[in-house]
Amino acid sequence: MKALIMNTHYIVFAGILMLMVIGLFGALTKRNLIKILIALGILDTGINLFFIAIGYVTGKTAPIFSKQGLSSGNMVDPVPQALVLTAIVIGVAVLALGLSIVIRVYEHYGTLNVSKIKKMRG
């Protein structure tokens, strides 16, 4: 805990954890399917930010050799950035897939409430 408070960007982590907690809470307690998907989107954003924040090193630059004299010792961790790069696009596609399933569910049952759908038959 001490090392965390020494670190200058612990407040960033607090915000990220808040996003993740809000997303998880929403996904577990909401009854509306679209609200559940929104909560999952918030959780997704929180996790992506979490990866990026872990890779960040205070005072170092982006991992791009954009000008002469930049050494590899002055750069932040590139691996989380590479992972998040693809995760964002895939997150969008998966969210769209989920929304399309929600459209079909609404057509079939006439409601978006999960509790009501559970009670129905067929």
Add this chain to the structure above:
Amino acid sequence: MKKPGLKKRLRVKNIFVFLIVLYFGFQMFSVISFLDLNNVKGVAKYYLENDIKDTQSANVVTSIVVNYRGFDTLGEVTVLFLAATGLGAILSGHRKVKKQKILANTMLQYGSKPLLAIVILFGAYIFIHGHLSPGGGFQGGTVIATGFLMMLLALEGYEIKHGYVKWTESLAGLTFVTVGLIGLVLLGSFLANFLPLGKVGDLFSAGVIPIIYVAVGFKVGSELTGLLDNMMGVIE
């Protein structure tokens, strides 16, 4: 009679869930405090130090995505393809309603047409310069898809030609796999670099990285465009 009881039970459950989620948050917080956030080490250190020697790509993130972990990226593009295809399959047979409730005004209708060309140019710039600047196929493809989203929202009855989208997507995916297979045939491993590396900072450098990233850009752009087209106009 039943309803208040159900609601109360839900509220009690919500408090439980809230406490559990809060506990999860604290656990995450304690995990973070154990992390060493002041050094880059392990495989990341190797990537940073050997990037210029191995790939001559100025952007280390690009060389990880396309070169060191190129096979992983092929898998991720496949996941994207499956999501887009699944969405098309789920929403197939929908009667599309292309009427807008209120027509977009004239400025928007005529302004969006030249803007589409500029947006596509910008997206192409982003994915062609993926190995030199903070950009790449995924970002450029997304920018292109936003251009088509603008057209779908601004113009009534705007249609994206499915044939072109499918052909672009297939050819881009085929290019990715073909480049990988040529590496397999010539150098003995999938996605091996068989082109001259050039000098770091040049447009034609970094071997196969620009080719693959342009293919990824076209693939992501056409997939997201098709996805948007499937999602548009399904409300009846």
